[in-house]
Amino acid sequence: MRIGELAAECDCSVETIRYYEKVGLLSKPERAENGYRTYTENQLKWLQFILRCRRIGLTQDEIRQLADIETKVSAKCDEVNELLTQHLVNLHRKLDDLKQMEKSILRLKNKCEKGTLGDCLVIVELMK
Secondary structure, three states: OOHHHHHHHHOOOHHHHHHHHHOOOOOOOEEOOOOOEEOOHHHHHHHHHHHHHHHOOOOHHHHHHHHHHHHOOOOOHHHHHHHHHHHHHHHHHHHHHHHHHHHHHHHHHHOOOOOOHHHOHHHHHHHO
């Protein structure tokens, strides 16, 4: 399968595929005699795996860790569970940060008196 077909099959861009190859998440494909990349079913499955991991917010490092776990013969599901637990901790931290940002923005927005820009309390506070 060529790169355009792989992109269509996975509903992603060709640039995304090239990026994942560049950073080592997706193995480099073989090249046909005409120079076109030729992808295997295994590469299709790995790309789908990577894209699903990204959709749930896993980082490239976390995806690499999962891939390493998957290739170990003696790996246990506990390793995956531990990785996901840590991801949830990080996700909750980000959610807390976003809630703080929201509060700050609402506080600033409430200072707006719809006057002139020179009197804008939001700009004044942000310039402090």
